[in-house]
Amino acid sequence: MAGSSVSVDLTQAMATAPVAAGDWLVVAPALITMLGGSLCLMLRKNTDLQPKVGIGFLGLLVLANLALLIRVLDHGVITMVMGSWLPPFGIAFTVDTLGAMLSLIGSVVAFCAGVFGAATIDSTGRRYGFYPFLLLLMTGVCGAFLTGDIFNLYVWFEVLLISSYGLLVLGNDRIQLDGAVKYGVLNLVGTNLFLIGTGMLYGIFGTLNMADLAQKVAALEDPASGTLATVAALYFLAFAMKAAAFPVNFWLPASYHTPNVVVSAVFAGLLTKVGVYALIRVFVLILPASRGYLSDVISLVAVATLLTGAFGALAQTEIRRLLGYLVIAGIGSMLAGIAVGSTLAISGAIFYAVHSIIVMTALYMAAGVMEMMGGSYDLRKLGGLYQKSAAFAAVFLVLAFAVSGLPPFSGFWPKVMLVDAAFSDGRSWLGAAILVSGFLTTLAMGRIWIFAFWRGGPEGTPDGQTAPVTAGTALSEAQLSGSAVWLPLGILTALVIYFGLQPEWMLELSTQGASGLVEPLGYLRSVFGVQG
Amino acid sequence: MTPAVIDDTTLLAVLAPFAAAVVAPALTRWFKHNAAWPLALVPALIFLHFTGFIGPVSEGETFVAAKAWAPSYGVNFSVYVDGLSTLFALLISGIGTLIILYAGGYLKGHVQQGRFFSFLFLFMGSMLGLVLGNNLISLFIFWELTSITSFLLIGFDNLRAASRRAALQALLVTGGGGLALLAAFILIISATGEIEMSVLLGSPDIIKDTGLYLPIFILVLGGAFTKSAQFPFHFWLPNAMEAPTPVSAYLHSATMVKAGVYLLMRMHPLLGDTVLWTTVLPLFGGVTLLVGTVLAVRQTDLKLMLAYTTVASLGLLVMLTGTSYEKALEGAVLYLLAHSLFKGGLFMIAGTIDHEAGTRDVTKLGGLRTAMPITFAAACLAALSMSGLPPFIGFIAKEVLYYGTWGWPGAGLAVTLVAVAGNALMLVIAAAVALKPFLGPKVETPKHAHEGPVLLIAGPVVLSLTGLVLAFMAHTTGLLFVGPALSSLTGEFKQIDLHLWPTSFNAPLILSIITVGLGIVLYTQLDRLRSLIASVLAAIGWGPDKGFDQVVRGIVGFSGRITRLVQTGNMQTYMTVIFVFTAIAVLLPGYLTGGLPEMPEMPEYRFYEWGILFIAVLGLIAVLVAKTRLTAIVSLGIQGFAVALIFMMFGAPDLSFTQFMVETLSVVILALVMTRLNLMPSDHRSTPAAILTGIIACAVGLGLTLTLLAITQQPFDTRLSDFFAQFSRSIAHGRNIVNVIIVDFRGFDTLGEIAVVVLAGLCVLALIRVRTKPDKTVEDSTTDAVQTQASEAR
Amino acid sequence: MTAAVIEIISGTMLIIGALFALVASIGLIRLKDVYMRMHAASKAGTLGSGVMLLAMAVHASDLAIVTRAIAGVVFFLLTAPISAHLLAKAAYAAGYRPCADTKEDALAASIRPKGQG
Amino acid sequence: MTSLEAFASVFLDVAVRISLAILTVSFVIIVFRTLKGPSLPDRVVALDMLVAVGIGFIAAIGILTGYYLYIDIAITLGLVGFLATVAFARFVLNRGVAGDKTIVAEVEESIKRREAGQ
Amino acid sequence: MRTIIFRTIAPFLTALMVLFSVFVLLRGHNEPGGGFIGGLIAASALAIFGIACGVASVRRAIYFHPMSVSAFGLFLGALAGVLSFFKGQAFMTSQWLIFDFFGVEIALSTPMVFDIGVYLVVVGAIGSIALALEEREID
Amino acid sequence: MTSLFLVNILLALAWGAVTGNFSEVNLAFGFVLGLGALYLIREQVGTTLYFKRFAKGIGLALLFVYELVLSAWRVAVIVLQPRIKLQPGIIAFPLTVDRDFEITMLANLITLTPGTLSVDVSDDRKILYVHCIDVPDPQATIDDIKNGFERKILEVFR
Amino acid sequence: METGVVILIGLFFTVAVYLMLSQQLVRMLLGIAILGNAVNMLIFTNGRLIREVPPLIPEHLYSPDVATANPLPQALVLTAIVISFSFFAFLLVLAFRAYQELGTDGVNEMRLAEPEDDQTPPQGY
Ligand code: NA
């Protein structure tokens, strides 16, 4: 057996320098969620204890991500190579500002969803895995944000995809099954395209580490041509699908309105953004030349996505479907940033991603509350919510303005940055599309507000009068007052306001994140500095 | 002239209303409507603060104060205090004080009065931030905030559909304009690299030099015209009268709607005095003036009459600003001041009448002078100012503006004629609003009318008297208010000497007389005029207001159509689109950038290797040609089996192993699942569809084949695998390198992978176990019945 | 010497096994109904693969391999009749008729009337 | 090297190739049966047979290359092949009893064939 | 598939397959095999057992719910990598304990624990799927 | 439960066989694993296995291998005929053995032997239905089985 | 060495795509299964091919003494196989449940989430 060892120079193979305990924060998000998820799954039948454990682990996740972000801000990019195998041989988790920031925001959203879910997910839902799915979804999300290995990224994509399947079908309504079929098949195709691209990239360079790839691509004579161009196109298609960009966005409107609203909230916040993240990571860090080559295509896609989303939103009667299209519209803005590719543009896209994560989650939660209070998701059947709860109305209004990109809420700043970047790049039509999409979004949200909140009751309520909600399930404000729905909604709305009024922190972070990608020296040094 | 830096008190003055907005509901809960008194202190103090700037500003000084807000993006919360902003700040805070008091009386006992105060204060702060804003971005933020608060205030009476419509309309029109303005500002920032207004004003040609003048000009106009209700965007303003009267008085006449004019004036040094400017602005302003007055005459509702004259006045201001002629600009500043005073007052009076008499339909009012003497007096003063009669500030303004239009070297005559016509009609309205309800025989009104409480009459009285006082102190007015503001417009220091009484019998005086005469004639023919206009409008039968509905309906309808087109709900379409793009992605870039492979050589396979490849192909064909899905499933096993053998042939026992297992389990699970499915036996795909999908599929396959060939024809970097081979046993203690990679070198992948497996198991469990809510399909229940029989049979 | 004998033995076994497999395949083609085809598959097929596996064991001449090969063969011998039996039973129960040549059908009486499906 | 040894190694080499050739032919025949059917059980029998021949194939490859480790794959293959056949048998039984449209059609065809004296 | 013939022999086949699966699991580090393949074999064993003898008896036999087994496997797999934390090494750095036991060299290591985790995950999850699908048939 | 113990030993031996290592430690380990494996099937394991019949079992196994070869040969002869002339049929074989294990064994042996294939067992376990590839005389076939495998099985297990 | 397999992979992709463009969910799933195989072979081939020599280190050596097959793609494919199998199993059961609940495996008939008679959005205020 291999027990007796042969003389080997360990330093040629492994990172021998001791790893600071703090650097374990790099792997903490994935680890916490995995342990928490499996624990919750083992506690499957204890439906009372499960939420507590689940929310506890999600809280822990938030703290770990916060600590990680602080550490990244203090120490710069941090790399941990799993199993101590030197990069590019082992799998490196390389955490830069972008990854840490998105991971943190993602975990905040997940925490909020965990709490919200305690109110909306029944015991069957818990028994069949809401918390394990949510926690392991976060494994995938955080893993995707933090990994520095392209194949590993694929694995995390799959983890989050299968968790999302689980969440999507939880409850097993007929409509959910329909949605899940489309979501399932279309997303699977997307992931397979990603895997194909990754396989080809490996075939070309023989390596999988992102930093290593970036170096090798940069060393090429013509880094945007030949087979690499095909790989770039495949990646773009795959991630565009994940991000629900036009014209491969079908899966989103087909499915997001079907599951429990808290699930939609998590999806709206996180899933598409992981696609955007991957686009940024791959096209800014690894394949910058291909990004330049594709920038006109990306611009075109961005414009189409912005408009599809906005028009789609206007065409809906059902709030959740409407919100689904707004998710798409938001993706268009981020794509615009990627198309332009300057530091300002990328940081705008990053900021927008953070904003969109928070606001879309909050809006879906708000839609859930609307359904609880008004008995329906249908704009025709809703009404009188302004009278019913002014505080909730205020929350909704804040979110509505935020998603429309109106000041002084979180959506405004990244919009300005993106328009600025587009104009500076001479793509005024791209900037204009962002503005127009924002305008149409205002109209869409204004219509929700008018119908569901200001109008005295369902469609047909006499002018100037209030009408009681007819749906039997509608709860009053008092009935909802002790509910777990308010805390998460409050947290997210507070963030929306905070990032609107105090954008500096986010601006700084996103600028730092963007410049770390555009000028990846720190990233590369962190990965290959592990030897020393 | 560099602005002096001052302390942060002014910044606090901008923020103070926001603080007031927070406490207003609580105060109102405690003190009821009397909360207006303490609340009014806030704008009063702000007013006081800005009076401190009057002196220095009149000497040509300017000030800035700034707090870093988003320094990473160059955004400061900064104010720029000069003549124009001081004038506006004084109007906003001064009228604001009166409005708060007025609102205290007007909404007395209203359950949402606290909320109303909040909205008003939010607006006040936003408006201050707007007119004082130095940083373009923060200026824009406050600009948008005024739109938002306006939206909330117009829709205050939210149960009424008309309110909701008006609110949404205002939001969309001003918000849409806001987007244009944002685009303009961003263009300015990205083109000039400057973000502070004070800096930009320091080099007036900076924008004209960028070559982006035209787009910036158009976009700024987009913002200004919508906000200031210029034709054809004017329609939202009369509809905004759905808001409670304090709002109409404050936002929709005295302050917010002037934001557009403010913007034009503010940007005048940067954008003004070009052919474009002096053509477009007077044109739109003039049309707006005429349309506004004509439509005002048409109305019988007091507030609507005032609203349309506000439109007209805004047109007049734009027209004057558009001349870029100094005397006309002076007239604009003066008229702006005068208009704020008399129009704010008149709105409040209209509100008081409505509040006390229960109607504001001018045809149903009359003889209120005895019941409401103070209101009547205030109304007279305001109306005289509006009519441009001495001894009121309105008179001086009219004199100066006629002077300006008459002397303008541009289209002076045309502009003058428009101004005269407009002013004459305004006189008609002034008379109709201020005199008609009070004079004549007493008319029975819905409520028994009597004088309003002090909260209601303080505002109009103070504003009307101010109009009078400023006129008598014409010299001071010119020195302290008009001159400094004019300096801001022209970009150079100006001192203005104003007189109440004309020094000579000149053209403006003649024009004034003509105006008054014409006005009186028209007033006598008011009813005839009204019916004439009504019949003309009825003949047209369409207006931008109706157009708005059509546009919204059109957008919504278009959205529905386009969305149904894009999101068909048809899964096959979705898949087709995706694979068409996949085909493009794998074919086009390679073709365009030379990623095609060289002609491959015939590989030297052994016969049995060919045999296995052949079996794989046969397996594929078997799946394809299978007439039923069941046959296809069995055939599926063949290709999987062949793949496993291929892995084995190329030295991958682990893969082969796994492939056999997985392939079998796939088939097993398929069989287990299919046991429950009662499928239609045959799969039909029409020949054209089959050909089309065949082409798509072939394209995808071809593209991937070519790319893969091209890749494999290149030399391969085996660094990673060499490393694994070298250290697999010596350090990781394993002889099966693949397994060592899986559990050690790349164990983290595996960790993720097993998470997927766990989740897949859980997903399936959730799918199978969780019962669907009862509405099962008929088809399903029959299947179940069959199943039950079957299991019983066993 | 031993090595040579081993090679010859294993080579011969390999060919014999392959021929049995071929025979089974031909049976699969030539026999008339599914029940008859099962005879070919479950006998010649199993024997063929078993012999070839043993040929490999002989060639390896390694106890570990030999025992494993025997274990494998035993396993096939255990499972082959079961799968044949299960399949035959299932096919019959599902209603698949044997071919027209079938002389006697003792099970025919036990067939449940069709058509409730 | 004695002549016997030389003969033996040549013999083995030829034997392996011959048996691989035979097996390949068998594969093709089996696949043909899978394609042709006509009934589901026919296909399943063919699949079962495919696994059996596959085991032989692995043995032959093992001898050819000297990598005996493939024997474990062979054993596993026997095991899972059995599983697949069981699953299909169960499928045929259950669907047949439940009156699956495809199977009923095949059964009717088999009855027709029988009546036609085939 | 409740035929006497199958039902009689299936338990033995199952036992044999489980045994074989553990064998495949443990030798994976040096020869083809490993946790995943082992797990699949064991899951197939459970499937056969279930088809022959009914799902209820399988469930009784393994006592824990298969998903719990699976979750435990994941927990174990993740935990196996944490051990290196206490040695100041990166996550999943392998730890080896090799000792002599009556002349046989026994190697305990975190990769092995990890591989066992993989095995449990696969047995549990795939077993759960197979059993759930089978069960559906009968109820 | 001595029979369980025996089975366990067998499993340990099987473990030794598959690992190719019959060292005590390995066998002990195999015993432990077998214990676990048996635990899985504790309900299904009856008391039908007896170690003392092992020897006769080997005899049976040899017979069986012989029959298998013969069977394969007959298949070969049949399918290689230029014209296949057969009289297949399904016959009802009346069972003498009545224990599950014996029935199973008989059925399996029948399947693996010339020209016969067990199709089904009647619900009362009295009749084994056997498909024969060529059965000009059903009774002769039944007698063959009765005097062949069935008797051998009775010898081994009774 | 790779050419033949590459062409086969292309065929696999072609058939997979063709099947995935079917109207029946079950056929699409067959396409997905084939797609998984195609992708796996693609990764495998991208690591280049070598005949028969598995990446195992002989008992008496510390590293392979001959050129072996590239182990890394094998490990990647192993991961991918497992993952695609998990997804396949899920989708299969999903298809079955969808069939049960929606009464069809025709994807174009699954119109619950996006009904054909989609309401036009409300007009008015
Ligand atoms: Na078999």
Ligand code: NA
């Ligand atoms: Na996959």
